[in-house]
Amino acid sequence: MNKLIPILKATMAEGIQLFNYRARTERSRRLMPFLLATLIGTCMLFSASAMTLEFKEDGVAPTATLSLYVIITAIIIIMEGIYKSGDLLFSPRDNDLLLSMPIEKSTIVFARIIKFYAFEMLYCLIFLLPAILAYAINVETDFFFWLTSITMLLLVPIVPITISCIIGLISSIISAKFKRRTFLQVLISFFFLFVFAIMILAFNTTSEFDGSSVAAFSDKIANFYYPASAFVDLVVNFNIWQYLIFIAVNLVVFAVTVAFIGRFYFQTVTNLSAVKQAEHASIKYDFTKHSQTFAMVKKELTKYFNTPVLLMNTAIGLVLFAVAVGALCFNYDGLMASLISSLEDFPLTAEELYFYLPSAAFAMVAFASLMTFITTTMISLEGKAFNMLKSMPISGKKVIMTKVLAAMILIIPVTAIGSIVMAIRFNFSILNTVLVLMAVVVMPLVTELIGILIDLKYARFDAESDAVVVKQSAGVLVSTFLGLGMVLVTISLAFAIVFIAGQTASLIIMDSTFAIVAAFLYFVIAARGEKKYTKLVA
Amino acid sequence: MIKIKHVTKTYGHKKALDNVSFDVNDGEIFALIGHNGAGKTTLIKAICGIHDFDHGTILVNGKSIKEDPIGCKKEMAYVPDDPELYEDMKAIDFINFVCDIYDVPKTIREQNTKRFAEMLDISGELSSPIKTFSHGMKQKIALIAALAHEPSVLIMDEPFVGLDPKAIFDMKEIMRKMAKDGKTIFFSTHILDVAEKLCSRVAIVRGGKIVETGSMDEVRGDKSLEKVFLELESDE
Numbered sequence: 001m002n003k004l005i006p007i008l009k010a011t012m013a014e015g016i017q018l019f020n021y022r023a024r025t026e027r028s029r030r031l032m033p034f035l036l037a038t039l040i041g042t043c044m045l046f047s048a049s050a051m052t053l054e055f056k057e058d059g060v061a062p063t064a065t066l067s068l069y070v071i072i073t074a075i076i077i078i079m080e081g082i083y084k085s086g087d088l089l090f091s092p093r094d095n096d097l098l099l100s101m102p103i104e105k106s107t108i109v110f111a112r113i114i115k116f117y118a119f120e121m122l123y124c125l126i127f128l129l130p131a132i133l134a135y136a137i138n139v140e141t142d143f144f145f146w147l148t149s150i151t152m153l154l155l156v157p158i159v160p161i162t163i164s165c166i167i168g169l170i171s172s173i174i175s176a177k178f179k180r181r182t183f184l185q186v187l188i189s190f191f192f193l194f195v196f197a198i199m200i201l202a203f204n205t206t207s208e209f210d211g212s213s214v215a216a217f218s219d220k221i222a223n224f225y226y227p228a229s230a231f232v233d234l235v236v237n238f239n240i241w242q243y244l245i246f247i248a249v250n251l252v253v254f255a256v257t258v259a260f261i262g263r264f265y266f267q268t269v270t271n272l273s274a275v276k277q278a279e280h281a282s283i284k285y286d287f288t289k290h291s292q293t294f295a296m297v298k299k300e301l302t303k304y305f306n307t308p309v310l311l312m313n314t315a316i317g318l319v320l321f322a323v324a325v326g327a328l329c330f331n332y333d334g335l336m337a338s339l340i341s342s343l344e345d346f347p348l349t350a351e352e353l354y355f356y357l358p359s360a361a362f363a364m365v366a367f368a369s370l371m372t373f374i375t376t377t378m379i380s381l382e383g384k385a386f387n388m389l390k391s392m393p394i395s396g397k398k399v400i401m402t403k404v405l406a407a408m409i410l411i412i413p414v415t416a417i418g419s420i421v422m423a424i425r426f427n428f429s430i431l432n433t434v435l436v437l438m439a440v441v442v443m444p445l446v447t448e449l450i451g452i453l454i455d456l457k458y459a460r461f462d463a464e465s466d467a468v469v470v471k472q473s474a475g476v477l478v479s480t481f482l483g484l485g486m487v488l489v490t491i492s493l494a495f496a497i498v499f500i501a502g503q504t505a506s507l508i509i510m511d512s513t514f515a516i517v518a519a520f521l522y523f524v525i526a527a528r529g530e531k532k533y534t535k536l537v538a
Numbered sequence: 539m540i541k542i543k544h545v546t547k548t549y550g551h552k553k554a555l556d557n558v559s560f561d562v563n564d565g566e567i568f569a570l571i572g573h574n575g576a577g578k579t580t581l582i583k584a585i586c587g588i589h590d591f592d593h594g595t596i597l598v599n600g601k602s603i604k605e606d607p608i609g610c611k612k613e614m615a616y617v618p619d620d621p622e623l624y625e626d627m628k629a630i631d632f633i634n635f636v637c638d639i640y641d642v643p644k645t646i647r648e649q650n651t652k653r654f655a656e657m658l659d660i661s662g663e664l665s666s667p668i669k670t671f672s673h674g675m676k677q678k679i680a681l682i683a684a685l686a687h688e689p690s691v692l693i694m695d696e697p698f699v700g701l702d703p704k705a706i707f708d709m710k711e712i713m714r715k716m717a718k719d720g721k722t723i724f725f726s727t728h729i730l731d732v733a734e735k736l737c738s739r740v741a742i743v744r745g746g747k748i749v750e751t752g753s754m755d756e757v758r759g760d761k762s763l764e765k766v767f768l769e770l771e772s773d774e
Contacts, residue, residue, distance in 0.1 A: 182626075285630045285648075285651070285664060285665070286630075286634075287634065287637075287644050287647050287648040287651065288634075288644060289637070289638065289641075289642070289643060289644045289647070290634075290638045291638065292638060292639055292641070294638065295634070295635050295638030295639055296639075298631075298635070299624060299627070299635055302624070302626050302627055302631070303624070303626055306626035307626070383622055384618075384620060384622030385622050385623055385624055387583065387588045387618060387622075388616065388618055388622075388623070388680075390586070390587060390588045391586040391587060391588055391611060391614075391616035392611060392636070392639045392640070393608045393609075393611035393612040393639065393640060394608070394639050395608060534590060535590065537583070537588060537589045538622075
């Protein structure tokens with residue numbers, strides 16, 4: 001225990017620092033966006049929970065909402081944890097230091113998992129806490145409800161983290177055996193994500209979103225997922241033994257996980273850091289000269305494709321876009337029939353929906369582009385190499401803009417191909433096709449310009465691993481909430497204009513607005529970006 | 539040539555550099571000596587344009603790092619103390635990246651890379667990712683990348699740390715050769731023996747101030763550099 005506390009303090013302090021300013025006087029200013037973003041998210045989901053509880057008027061037990069939000073929180077933690085656990089557990093930069101000290105491997109693992117747990121608590125605060133508060137508003141509660149709820153809030157991340165850590169361990173053990181580790185890690189993470197998504201779909205969630213389906217879904221969850229069923233049982237009828245068993249089960253699961261991972265920890269870290277040298281026979285090096293822009297973009301793309309956590313984090317929106325385009329193109333009639341039959345008061349017919357497909361394509365592009373903030377971490381991920389970059393004869397503005405360009409190179413091909421496929425499949429007019437393709441360019445431009453401005457403001461170069469930068473930094477948190485807000489506003493506004501001024505007018509207005517915002521952001525970067533860049537030191 | 543005039547840099551209330559002034563002439567090997575936290579790295583980072591300074595001027599070959607940072611940086615190359623390079627890149631890609639930024643023609647980069655890689659005994663490793671390299675190997679790659687664009691001013695922060703004896707010998711040879719060709723070599727070091735044998739001039743920095751500067755003979759007189767350094771340190 002006397003060793004555990006300093007290790008915990010050291011590892012946690014490093015993580016928390018990413019949200020702070022170096023100077024103490026600036027601390028509150030630095031923390032403000034983080035607090036604000038959390039507040040907004042919590043309020044948003046609090047309303048969502050309150051709305052869900054209205055289903056009780058349709059005969060749904062309020063406890064169904066609680067079990068629903070337990071599983072939502074768990075799903076998010078698992079899906080998020082699958083691709084960051086390997087990096088967080090096995091690749092932190094302080095591994096050499098800690099492993100050289102007289103500390104049990106399981107103590108190091110414990111500290112790593114606790115840090116992971118602490119950050120995943122954020123999802124409990126955002127998703128589960130509002131549901132608990134909404135329940136308390138709608139239903140009369142007693143002391144035992146709060147005791148159970150607070151305990152649940154603290155214990156909810158344990159099972160999902162356990163699953164994520166085991167997957168991270170498997171992924172690291174397998175990938176350590178190969179030279180192309182990064183590629184394998186991405187592949188394995190995608191495989192587990194895919195398996196997990198299939199399991200969720202197996203719950204048949206595509207049925208109508210009314211009171212009975214929420215109740216049915218919650219029942220299914222409660223039968224399948226022990227923490228959710230135990231929580232509901234304790235809320236309905238508190239029993240001290242059941243309560244203690246509930247705590248014990250979670251703690252035992254946690255302890256077993258720490259011991260299990262601790263057993264493989266040293267070997268896995270050793271294998272991951274083992275040097276797998278390239279074959280050197282008759283190597284012919286290429287010395288072709290390229291422009292500064294080409295060199296910078298190539299560097300950014302190399303970093304992107306070699307950082308699994310960044311790749312997975314930013315590819316999800318694009319993958320969803322590609323899946324949605326595929327589903328629409330190959331099963332349009334089935335999807336539309338399902339949509340119309342599931343919503344009784346849906347105001348449009350199948351023919352009218354067909355007419356509005358360019359707007360739907362615009363909305364899909366908006367979702368994929370505005371949720372894909374790649375540049376938010378691009379400066380921070382430079383790490384200490386940033387100093388070397390700053391010593392080179394390249395302007396800050398060029399560095400910034402090449403990062404934006406690299407991000408757009410990653411996003412635009414996916415959204416452009418998807419939009420063109422939709423335009424051909426659904427016979428968009430040439431004007432609408434051009435307007436959707438304009439959105440394909442201007443939307444990621446706005447997103448990435450905002451992303452780089454956020455990173456210029458919140459850049460930190462001392463993270464212990466890339467996963468910490470990509471998943472647990474202030475900039476990423478701000479951009480996530482900003483992206484959500486931008487998607488909601490953009491899509492709502494676009495469809496509101498469609499019904500007022502028509503589809504083409506809506507596309508023109510939205511494209512023009514984004515182009516103006518992009519131009520404004522460009523001038524902000526031109527005017528202030530260089531200055532901000534100059535002040536950054538790794 | 540590097541001209542440093544009245545450079546001051548503060549972190550909060552602490553003066554990291556306090557009215558620092560000295561010149562490093564063409565053809566000189568100049569060492570900056572000082573204990574940990576004396577201000578060596580701060581000064582080097584200020585010269586390279588990595589961080590700003592509050593007052594004073596720094597000119598590299600007559601170009602101000604504040605007023606013409608790009609022109610100034612074109613004149614020099616920087617080798618950091620902790621060679622955190624782009625770990626995901628192959629060594630050859632990193633060298634090519636640096637050369638692209640410095641706009642180095644193909645023939646020159648090819649010729650220099652091969653020459654220095656062979657000299658530093660690392661030519662067989664250029665196709666390996668940097669993340670598989672040891673500290674010393676990274677240091678060598680940083681040095682090759684720095685030398686590939688033939689800078690007229692070479693600035694290094696603790697260049698000998700982590701290098702094997704052969705690499706230290708080779709690096710000293712490279713520095714001597716560059717100085718002989720009229721280029722400026724400026725580096726910080728803790729290794730006083732090396733400074734004594736290699737450098738034409740030195741500056742001793744303490745608490746952000748230059749406490750002694752001059753040719754090696756001027757600074758040490760009839761004592762060893764180590765003794766002079768320790769005496770100056772104990773004067774505080």
